[in-house]
Every structure is written in C-alpha cells, then in structure tokens.
Amino acid sequence: MARFLLRRLALGLLIMWLISLAVFALFFIAPNDVARTLAGRQATPETVALISARLGLDQPIWKQYLDFLGKALHGDLGYDYYHQVPVTEIMAQALPITLSLVVGGAIIWLVMGVFNGVVSAIRPRSVTDRSLTAFALFFYSMPTFFLGLLLLYFLYYQLTVAGYPIFPPGGYAPLSEGFGPWLQHMILPWFTLALVSAATYTRLTRASMLEVLGEDYVRTARAKGIRESRVITRHALRAALTPIVTQFGIDVGALVGGVVVTETVFSLPGLGKTSIDAINQQDLPVIIGIVLFASLAVVVANIVVDIFYAVLDPRVRLH
Amino acid sequence: MALLEVRDLRVAFNTPDGVLEAVRGLSFDVDRGSTLAIVGESGSGKSVATQTITGLTSGARVSGSARFDGTELIGASSEVLRTIRGARIGMIFQDPLSSLHPYYTVGWQIVEMIRAHDRSVSTAAARRRAADLLGVVGIPHARTRIDDYPHQFSGGMRQRVMIAMAMALDPVLLIADEPTTALDVTVQAQVLAVMRRLQEDFGTAIILITHDLGVVAEMSDEVVVMYAGSAMERAARRTLFYANHHPYSEGLLGSLPARGGARDRLTPILGVPPSLIGLPAGCPFAPRCPYAFARCWSETPPLRMVFDDPAHTSACWLTTVLGDRESLRAARVQRELDQPRASTPAPRVEVGP
Ligand SMILES: Nc1ncnc2c1ncn2[C@@H]1O[C@H](COP(=O)(O)OP(=O)(O)OP(=O)(O)O)[C@@H](O)[C@H]1O
Ligand code: SF4
Ligand SMILES: [Mg+2]
Numbered sequence: 001m002a003r004f005l006l007r008r009l010a011l012g013l014l015i016m017w018l019i020s021l022a023v024f025a026l027f028f029i030a031p032n033d034v035a036r037t038l039a040g041r042q043a044t045p046e047t048v049a050l051i052s053a054r055l056g057l058d059q060p061i062w063k064q065y066l067d068f069l070g071k072a073l074h075g076d077l078g079y080d081y082y083h084q085v086p087v088t089e090i091m092a093q094a095l096p097i098t099l100s101l102v103v104g105g106a107i108i109w110l111v112m113g114v115f116n117g118v119v120s121a122i123r124p125r126s127v128t129d130r131s132l133t134a135f136a137l138f139f140y141s142m143p144t145f146f147l148g149l150l151l152l153y154f155l156y157y158q159l160t161v162a163g164y165p166i167f168p169p170g171g172y173a174p175l176s177e178g179f180g181p182w183l184q185h186m187i188l189p190w191f192t193l194a195l196v197s198a199a200t201y202t203r204l205t206r207a208s209m210l211e212v213l214g215e216d217y218v219r220t221a222r223a224k225g226i227r228e229s230r231v232i233t234r235h236a237l238r239a240a241l242t243p244i245v246t247q248f249g250i251d252v253g254a255l256v257g258g259v260v261v262t263e264t265v266f267s268l269p270g271l272g273k274t275s276i277d278a279i280n281q282q283d284l285p286v287i288i289g290i291v292l293f294a295s296l297a298v299v300v301a302n303i304v305v306d307i308f309y310a311v312l313d314p315r316v317r318l319h
Numbered sequence: 320m321a322l323l324e325v326r327d328l329r330v331a332f333n334t335p336d337g338v339l340e341a342v343r344g345l346s347f348d349v350d351r352g353s354t355l356a357i358v359g360e361s362g363s364g365k366s367v368a369t370q371t372i373t374g375l376t377s378g379a380r381v382s383g384s385a386r387f388d389g390t391e392l393i394g395a396s397s398e399v400l401r402t403i404r405g406a407r408i409g410m411i412f413q414d415p416l417s418s419l420h421p422y423y424t425v426g427w428q429i430v431e432m433i434r435a436h437d438r439s440v441s442t443a444a445a446r447r448r449a450a451d452l453l454g455v456v457g458i459p460h461a462r463t464r465i466d467d468y469p470h471q472f473s474g475g476m477r478q479r480v481m482i483a484m485a486m487a488l489d490p491v492l493l494i495a496d497e498p499t500t501a502l503d504v505t506v507q508a509q510v511l512a513v514m515r516r517l518q519e520d521f522g523t524a525i526i527l528i529t530h531d532l533g534v535v536a537e538m539s540d541e542v543v544v545m546y547a548g549s550a551m552e553r554a555a556r557r558t559l560f561y562a563n564h565h566p567y568s569e570g571l572l573g574s575l576p577a578r579g580g581a582r583d584r585l586t587p588i589l590g591v592p593p594s595l596i597g598l599p600a601g602c603p604f605a606p607r608c609p610y611a612f613a614r615c616w617s618e619t620p621p622l623r624m625v626f627d628d629p630a631h632t633s634a635c636w637l638t639t640v641l642g643d644r645e646s647l648r649a650a651r652v653q654r655e656l657d658q659p660r661a662s663t664p665a666p667r668v669e670v671g672p
Contacts, residue, residue, distance in 0.1 A: 216417040222375055223412075224432040224484070225405030228397070238422055314468045315421060 001310065001317055008306050012299045019295045020072065024065050027288055041282060077289040082281055087289040090274060097172050098259060098270035104186055105193035105262075106248075106255075112194065113201020114244065118237060120202065121209030132202060140199035144258050148192040148265035155188060170267035189266045193258050197251060204247055208240040215239070242312055249305030253298040320389075321348035322492060322524050323372075328383035328393070330364070330371050330548075337596040341367040343548035344383070346622070349492065354518070354525040356535045356556070358571065359545030360592055365528045368545075369494050373408055374400035388491065406436040409485030409523075413497040415477035419469035425480045426450070426465035433487050452483040456513050475506035479513060486517050493518075496528045507531075511538060532572065536560065541630075544568045547593055547603040550622060554631040564625040564633040566608045566644075602636070610637060610647040 035052035036043070043051075056067055071078070077087040116136065120129040139147065156167045167188055173181035212218060213236050221235040222228075260272035267273070271290055278286035310316045330342040342364040349355045357365050370376050372385045372392055385392040387408070392400065404410070412418045420428060429449035433440055440448075446465065453461035456479040458472075469477055478498060485493055495514065499507035511534065518525055527538055535542060535556065542559045544552045544567060552565040563569055570588040590607035602608065602615040614636050622632040625639050637644065 216412060216414055217420040219375060220410075220412065220418045220481075221420070223373070223404055223410040224435060225401050225403070226431065226435050227401065230435075235420060239420070313422060315470050318468065318471070 004310060004316075005307065008303050012303050015299050016296060020069055020292070021065075023288055023291055024068055027284055028064060028068065072292060077292070078285040080283055080286050082283045082286075087285045090286060091271065091289055091293060094269060094271045094274045096174065097268050098263070098272060100172075100175075100182070100186055101189050101193060101259060101262065101268060101270060102255060104190040105197075106252075108190050109194035109198040109201060110244075110248070113198040114205045114237075116198070116202040117205020118209055118232065120206040121213060122232065124206075124210060129206075133206075136199035136202040138199075139195040140203075142196060144192060144196055144261045145265055147195060148189075148262055151188045151192055152265070170265070172268050172270075185266075185268075189262050189268060192265065193255075193262050196258065200247070200251075201244065204244055205240065208243050209236060212236045212240045238312075242309065245305060245308055245312065249302050249309075252301035252305075256294055256298075322351045322388055323349040323526075324384070324386045325368075325372065326384040326386075328368060328371065328385060329381065330367050330376060331380045332378065333380075334596070338380075339595045340598060341379075341548055341595060342371065343595075343598070345545070345549055347543050347550060347553060349524050349526055350540075351491065351524055352518070352522045353540040354527055354538050356527045356529060356539035356542045357545055358529060358532070358535060358542060361530075362592060362595075363545040364548040364595075365545055366496055369496060369526060369528065373404050373410065373494070375404075402436065405432055405490075406488045407490050407492065409488070409490035409493045411478070411481045411485045411493070411495045411498050414501050415474055415481055416469075416501070418481055419477060421469055424466050424468055425453070425472070425484075429453075429465075429480075429484045429487055432484055436488055448487065449483070452487055453480065455517070456480070456483045456486075457509070458483075473506075475502050475510060478502060478506075478510050482510070482513055482517070486521065486523070489521055490523060492524045492526065494526045494528075497530065498527070499534060500530065507534075514538070544571065547598065548595060549603070550632075550634065551604065552631075552633045552635075553622065554628075554633075558628065558631050562626065562631075564631070564637070564639065565604075565635045566610055566637070567604050568633075570607075602634070609651060610644050611651060612636070612647055 035048045035057060039047045039051050056064055059067070075088060077091075079085070080087050080090055083090065116132045120132045123129055142150075152169065156169050159166055166184070168185055171185060173185045175182045215236075217239075218231060218236050221231045226235070256272075259270070260276060262268070263270045263272035264276055271293070275287060275290045277283070278290070325348070326346050328342055328345040329340070332339045332341060345364070345368050347355065347357075357369070359365055367376060367379075371379065371381055372387075374392065374395070374397065381393055383393060387403065390399070390403070392403070419425065423431075426446060426449050429452065430442060430445040433445040433448060434442065450461050450465050453465060458464055458476055458479055464472075469480070472480065478501075482498075493514075498514070499510050502510060514525065515538065517523065525538070527534070529535060539556045542552075542554060542556055543550050544559070544565065546567050551567045552559065552563060554563065559568060560572065563572060567588070573588075588607055593603055593606065600619055601617055602611070602620050605611040605615040608615065618636070620634045620636045622634045625631055625633045625635075627639075637647075
C-alpha cells in the first residue's frame with residue numbers, strides 16, 4: 001500500500017512537472033513578444049520594459065524556466081498587470097465560488113445518479129426503470145449552457161414574473177453573508193452542472209448494479225437470510241461502487257469545461273469565469289495561474305480517487 | 320413426517336423463445352439427519368428446484384408445495400423465507416471463489432450472518448463463534464485468519480469457510496449445490512469429510528446436488544435422479560447403484576466399476592437433453608432411450624413403485640421383468656436399421672457442468 005502510494009505520488013509529480021514545462025514553452029518561448037503579451041494590449045512601453053526586466057528575458061532559457069518553476073513552487077504566480085494585483089489574490093477570491101459550485105454539484109449528481117441507478121437496477125425493465133432511463137438520456141444529451149439557460153428561463157424568469165422570486169438571475173452570495181442567500185444563488189448552477197453528469201452515473205450505476213446483483217456472493221448474502229435492503233446496499237452497491245469511483249476520478253478532469261460554462265451562464269465570478277475574462281483581456285499571468293491550478297486539482301483528485309479505490313477493494317490494497 | 324416434503328414442484332420462466340419449464344412436477348422427501356443426493360445432467364433443474372424452495376429464484380412462475388418442518392415454503396412471504404434461510408436452512412454453492420464477498424473479511428461475513436438472525440448476540444460473541452466454527456471446519460490458525468479476506472484463502476479453504484458459515488446457526492437442513500465440483504480431488508475428499516463430520520455432530524439433513532457418482536456413493540442415503548425437470552427415479556443409494564430400474568439411471572451408471580469406489584463422472588449417454596421449452600407429451604427420455612416403445616412417445620410415465628419396494632419409484636413404462644429389455648432394445652435397433660433416417664447420428668455428449 002505504501003509503495004502504491006509512493007508510486008502514485010511520484011507519477012503525479014512527474015505529470016505536474018511536464019505540465020509546467022508545457023505551460024512555460026507555450027507562454028514564454030512562444031515566438032512573440034512575451035513582455036508585450038504579458039503586459040496586455042493597453043500597456044505603455046514603460047510597463048513593457050519593466051516586465052521584460054522582471055521576467056529576466058535576457059537570461060538563458062533554462063535559467064528562465066528554473067526561475068519560473070521556483071516562483072511557482074513558492075506560490076508566486078506573478079502579477080496581473082491588468083488589475084495590478086497578485087495572481088494568487090485573484091485566484092483566492094475566485095476559488096471559494098468554484099469550490100461551492102463543484103462540491104455541491106458533485107454531491108448532487110453522485111447522490112442522484114447512484115440512487116436512480118440503484119432503483120433502476122432493482123427492477124430492470126420496469127416502468128420506474130424506463131422512466132429513469134428516459135430522464136437520464138434527456139439530460140445526458142443536453143449541452144450544459146442550454147440547460148443553464150432553460151433553468152434560468154423557467155425557474156428565474158417565469159417564477160419571478162409569476163410573483164415568486166425564489167431564484168436570483170445569477171451572481172454569488174458568499175457563505176459569510178448567510179446560508180440562505182448562498183443556497184439561493186447556488187441551486188440553479190448546481191443542478192445545471194449536476195443533471196448532465198447525473199445521467200452518466202445513473203446509467204453506469206444501473207449497469208454496474210445489474211452485473212453485481214447476478215454475482216454468486218449476492219446470492220450467498222440472500223441465502224444467509226440478510227434483509228434485502230442490506231443485500232442491495234452493503235453487498236451489491238458496495239461492490240458496484242468501484243467503477244463509479246473510477247468514473248468520478250475521470251470526471252473531475254472533464255468538469256473544468258462544465259464549470260467554465262456554468263459560471264459564465266450564471267455570472268458566478270469563480271475560476272472559470274475569471275479564466276474567460278483573462279483570455280478576453282489577454283491577461284496571461286492569470287491564465288497561467290489557473291491552468292497550473294486546474295492541472296494540480298485534476299492530478300490530486302486522481303491520486304485521491306486511486307487511494308479511495310484501494311480502500312474500497314482489499315484485493316488492490318493488500319497487493 | 321419428513322423434514323422436507325416437496326410435492327409436484329413446478330417452476331417456469333418466461334424467455335424470449337417461450338415458456339421454459341425448468342422444473343416439471345418434482346416430488347421428494349428429505350428425512351431428518353439423512354442425506355438426499357440429487358443427480359442429473361447439466362440443465363436438469365437441480366439448482367432451480369432447490370433455490371426455488373428457499374425463495375431464491377426470482378421472476379419465475381412457481382406452483383406445487385414444499386413443506387419444511389410444518390411450514391409451507393412455496394408462496395410464503397419473503398420475510399418468512401428470509402428468517403428460515405441461513406438460520407434453519409443453510410446453503411453452500413458450487414464456486415467458493417465467487418460465493419464469498421471479495422470486499423469483506425470472512426469473519427465479518429460469518430458475524431453478519433449470525434447477527435442477521437439474532438440481534439441479541441454481541442459482535443464479540445459472534446466473532447468468537449465464527450473463530451470456533453472456522454476451527455471446526457479445519458482452518459488452521461482460525462483466530463487470526465478470521466480477519467483475512469476470501470482471496471487470501473485457497474479454494475478448498477474457502478469452501479470450508481462457506482460450510483462454517485452455512486452451519487453457523489446450526490440449521491436442520493443443509494443444501495449443498497455441487498460443493499466439490501470446483502475443487503481438486505484430494506481437497507474434495509477433505510471437504511466432504513468435514514460435511515460428514517458436521518452432519519454427525521449436529522444431526523443436519525443434507526440435500527447434496529452433484530454430478531459425481533463417487534460422492535453419491537460416499538455420502539448419500541437416498542438418491543433422486545433428475546432429467547428434464549422431473550424425477551426419473553428415487554431409491555435408496557444401494558438400490559440405485561445395484562438394482563436401478565430407469566433406463567436413464569442405467570445409462571448414467573453404465574461405466575461405474577463394480578467396486579463402486581471410483582470417482583467417475585456420470586457416464587456419457589448418446590444424444591442431448593430435450594429443450595425445456597414446449598416439451599411434447601410422452602417420456603422425456605424417449606429420444607435417447609434404447610428401450611423406447613410406442614407408449615413412451617404418447618403417454619408421460621408417472622413415478623410409481625417398482626420391484627415391490629415402497630422406497631423405490633421410477634418414471635418408466637418398462638415392466639420390472641428385466642429380461643424384457645433385451646428384446647425391446649433389439650426391436651428398436653431393428654426398426655432403426657429398417658428405416659434409416661437422413662439425420663446425422665446424435666453426438667456423444669459428456670454429462671457434466
Ligand atoms: N432465471 C432463469 N431464467 C430462465 N431460465 C433459467 C433461469 N434459471 C435457470 N434457467 C434454466 O433452467 C434450466 C435448469 O437450470 P439449473 O441451473 O437448475 O440446472 P442444473 O441441473 O442445476 O444444472 P447444472 O448441473 O449445470 O448446475 C436450465 O435450462 C436453465 O437454462
Ligand atoms: S418410459 Fe419408455 S422411453 Fe421412457 S425411459 Fe422408460 S422405456 Fe425409456
Ligand atoms: Mg446447478
């Protein structure tokens with residue numbers, strides 16, 4: 001187990017190093033005037049000169065890279081020259097919003113997807129199963145931005161027009177201003193993010209459960225006189241969870257796109273929207289910061305999932 | 320009154336090709352403390368029949384009766400069946416590799432079973448009992464091995480774990496569905512020895528499903544020979560081996576050496592079992608039977624007493640005068656020579672899983 005962990009960590013470090021190389025190559029040794037690009041379109045020649053000196057662009061490339069890496073490792077991602085604040089500060093403001101969105105959305109989609117999948121698998125081909133599958137397919141085939149707009153139209157616009165202003169049109173209310181407003185602002189974005197993914201999990205859980213329910217050890221559990229509810233949860237679902245966890249690990253990476261779209265539709269000033277703004281403004285340090293951070297998040301999430309996988313399955317853990 | 324009385328059990332499944340009659344009017348008794356062996360080719364309905372009795376078949380049409388110690392099991396509520404399963408009827412299955420849950424320790428799985436039927440037993444007490452049981456079935460260092468996972472045991476050891484679990488609540492009936500088929504020969508003998516010892520100690524009745532005539536010879540008191548979902552012959556073990564009546568039994572036992580000790584598989588019989596969908600009237604064995612005559616094709620023979628032995632029944636139209644068989648066989652051979660069919664000869668089919 002310890003060796004497995006170490007191997008996994010080493011691999012994660014290697015990947016992060018490769019990403020840092022790629023980012024450096026893309027943004028720093030691209031054949032254009034880095035200083036000018038970094039400074040943004042509206043920068044004065046003085047700013048450009050200052051940046052050029054600060055970046056040490058006169059140094060040899062390997063030294064520039066080491067410099068970049070050293071600073072990044074110390075949490076120094078440079079300055080956002082457009083807003084005149086450190087990139088880390090911008091990211092620190094955006095992160096809680098993205099975290100609220102991702103954690104809430106992921107919980108909703110996992111609970112919904114797994115629950116619906118289990119219910120479907122208990123009575124395959126029943127009316128319940130068919131309606132849940134239809135429900136899943138409906139949302140599965142829907143683009144995130146379209147679903148977001150639909151929810152906005154019906155649950156914000158129509159409800160508000162009808163005199164029930166329950167949901168705001170967008171924006172964010174930090175938790176520090178109270179749980180209620182935070183929840184009101186998050187619910188629609190959560191479901192936008194969750195419904196599309198929940199469909200995948202419903203189908204995955206259903207297939208996985210159906211397979212496990214046919215296993216000999218489930219028959220053994222029934223032969224032991226275990227209550228059916230416990231057979232489903234402790235015996236079948238426990239074993240069916242493994243592919244679901246694996247999929248979740250993969251999805252954390254794929255989540256990046258969904259987050260960008262959802263935050264844009266609901267004007268949530270999280271990392272996704274910040275990165276779109278940064279791209280529009282050619283705000284390179286911010287883009288680099290977010291790319292590095294997103295990569296780190298995906299790598300860490302995958303390590304966590306692998307550990308979880310090992311915890312779930314003793315055959316992996318003990319070898 | 321026998322411990323388990325099964326009468327005219329019928330189990331049918333709806334399949335895309337039509338209604339599949341897996342069990343067609345099966346009747347048998349199991350006495351307290353005795354062993355009933357059920358033998359028959361693959362697909363003859365042995366597993367479906369025994370699993371239906373304990374309520375483990377789903378999506379099937381079931382009729383008939385199975386009285387267990389005074390309680391009717393067919394049509395009983397799932398809660399009644401659940402409390403009987405495990406506590407009063409223990410079960411072990413063919414493949415010990417897949418029958419234990421891979422994610423839980425063997426101790427956990429035994430403790431779960433004990434506590435599922437009696438919440439008042441503390442986990443600690445249940446663990447002690449689990450360790451004792453593992454010792455009883457011959458697992459070395461039971462006290463530490465209780466915390467191991469199934470994949471850390473060999474096949475034979477896993478089957479011992481299954482036996483320990485099935486016996487944990489001292490059931491009056493143990494249903495063993497091919498418990499040794501997946502094990503190699505020396506391990507088979509050990510596992511059977513464990514089962515026999517437990518049977519002697521606890522007075523458990525056993526239904527033993529097997530393909531292995533050696534196992535039948537070694538373990539059983541009575542034998543039911545199944546074919547195409549129903550019993551062809553029921554007899555005491557010795558009777559079945561040395562004075563059987565039904566041509567199917569005769570065929571199965573055909574190559575068994577006289578001294579009875581061999582672990583031969585059931586003998587291959589020419590032809591294949593019939594499809595269980597839309598089975599025609601008449602004796603189901605007729606297409607493969609060397610003695611088949613006109614009546615066999617039109618009327619289904621019921622189980623009836625043969626050789627004046629009340630404990631011996633056979634579902635066959637043949638008289639009990641064994642000499643008649645030779646002339647019937649000769650007549651059939653003659654018929655087939657007279658009208659050669661265009662069809663290819665039936666393949667020789669090995670009986671077995
Ligand atoms: N759930 C089911 N749906 C449809 N058909 C089934 C189902 N379960 C079993 N059958 C069919 O019922 C018949 C009897 O099966 P069963 O498993 O009882 O045979 P068996 O005598 O135990 O054979 P084996 O020696 O191979 O274990 C087979 O033809 C099988 O295909
Ligand atoms: S009834 Fe006829 S076909 Fe059937 S086993 Fe007896 S002799 Fe053979
Ligand atoms: Mg079977």
